[in-house]
Amino acid sequence: MNTQLVSRRLVLAGAGALGLGALTGCGEGSAGKPGQATGDGGAKGYDGPAVELDFWNGFTGGDGPFMRKLVEQFNAEHANIKVKMTVMQWADYYTKLPTAVSSGRGPAIAIMHVDSLATNAARNVIEPLDDVAKALDLKQDDFAEVVWKAGEFNGKRYGIPLDVHPLGFFYNKTLMQQAGLDPAKPPATADEYAAALDALKGKGIQGHWASPFQFTGVLSVQSLIWQFGGDMFNPESNKAIWAEEPGVKALTWFVDLVKNGHSPKNVAQDADAIALQNGKSAFNWNGIWNINTLKEKKGLEWGVAPLPNIGGEKAAWAGSHQFCLPKLKTPDTNKSTAARVFVNYVSQKSLEWAKGGQVPARKQVRESADFKALTDQAALATQVDDLHFPPPVPGIGDALAELNKAVNEAVLLKAEPAKALADAAARADKILEANRKKYGA
CATH class of the missing domain: 3.40.190.10 (Periplasmic binding protein-like II)
Known part of the structure; x- marks a missing residue:
């Protein structure tokens, strides 16, 4: 992955x-x-x-x-x-x-x-x-x-x-101002996010481009599944549970970005991130490494914050x-x-490493004044207790690849979220079973 x-x-x-x-x-x-x-x-x-x-x-x-x-x-x-x-x-x-x-x-x-x-x-x-x-x-x-x-x-x-490299919320300050939004107060809740998207749409701006690819669409959907109280796998990690209600809610919210006109229907790979840079989209959920990429864009007014809490629980994907x-x-x-x-x-x-676009794993470094001076990285470091990783199971990426397919189908409007997730979960369960035999788990 x-x-x-x-x-x-x-x-x-x-x-x-x-x-x-x-x-x-x-x-x-x-x-x-x-x-x-x-x-x-x-x-x-x-x-x-x-x-x-x-x-x-x-x-x-x-x-x-x-x-x-x-x-x-x-x-x-x-x-x-x-x-x-x-x-x-x-x-x-x-x-x-x-x-x-x-x-x-x-x-x-x-x-x-x-x-x-x-x-x-x-x-x-x-x-x-x-x-x-x-x-x-x-x-x-x-x-x-x-x-x-x-x-x-x-x-x-x-x-x-x-280190930890979490997903974060990047926003184009110029576009927010054009829509009458306060760039000093990026939306942090589901209601605030919906209102911001509607305000942007009213100015002809598709505010959040929904990527059908793992980068960053699938990572966003995973974050949303956790926010809605769900998970990728059951506690034993022998069954995919992303097709349960939290998963359906999460993917439906993401697909609705397309259906409600906040995103184009066919977003190309990386086009969501590039749209933010080019002033075509106001919001982009991306990895912390995006900080240094945006810093290189002269004239771009941007900000970064923890992911908005859409589902009710604070959560974000991280590597x-x-x-x-x-x-x-x-x-x-x-x-x-x-x-x-x-x-x-x-x-x-690892403070020097943090400058490359990471959150130090060591608490001592993360809580130092020198790290906090890296304000963009420090903003995303506030999520550290709300981050999620895949379970430590051999071959888990093989099973997660099926979720990638489900997100792709749903965002491209080729399948409804519930069916796409259910079909993917059934395929993933077979992979999990095969991997248990393969790795002797």
Whole structure:
């Protein structure tokens, strides 16, 4: 799911890849005093022999330079550890990583989206990190509860949270003023939102373009399902429940944007975000990474706020990047310890990462004055206790792909919301059953 999401983000930002480094091999490490690794999981640093760590991620967009800067700072402060960052498209990354790990050519450190952790844990691509959390004294109180629990699978921790990237409400201030709306008070409730859309429509402005694609239509519908009190799956995660009443209400509200003339009938991929930038649409629900994209648009007067509460409960879709440690075919205590030192370092210094368009996972960083000075990111960080992630189930993205199809059919007016959701849920249930057998869950 996130692979497509990030690809959409890159199109909008107009960012190219930072370059795909060599997938194997290592360069000359930095000098450092010889000695033994501390063996404490990285809690007290690393004083062993010089070691080089491969670090893979998919930060090919505007966030990439921010992570590269953190890597450079780490290398400058750790004479006996050299981290080499290799960047590739997320689609390639998720394909290459399992193969590289199984052949003994995988990296020592990697980043994963939270909805990929369970799948890769079940495939033995990544190793449990409970020892890391204990050694570094990391606990739930250090993080937002939802993002901390999202890194667990089958009672074990596989991810150390780096960030949270939630959906937010972006608005064009100029268009709001044209419709007689106060841009300092964006609509926050269902009634306020409906009134604002009608006011915009009265000025010939289609206020909220409804995307039929996962980015950002499906993410919006998921947020609405939670707002209406529903969920994607039952507590056991063995049955899709998005076709129940909350799901029908959510998708109906979204489809009505088209039926009531607040959106064109066939919104192309990314056209909803571009319409906001070009003064064609006043409102756009998009990811926090959109902040830096909009900042680059000279002359554009825009604002950002938490998602309006349409269904009665505060809720929003979110993703999360999490550090994980791929399994090493040949155990290496020095690499394992040094990798843990790096994870803890970046986790604590994630304010720089926040500037790339993220909410830091660490509560200490998120509550700092420096982060609050990033007013746009801080506005979306206020949602942190209302965010939702997919359940930590192997192959869950396969089932969620059926919801994508339902939203697409309904928004394109090819099927009524209730039927589209019910048909998709039936298909998803079969996928969930097949995945339980496939992954041994």
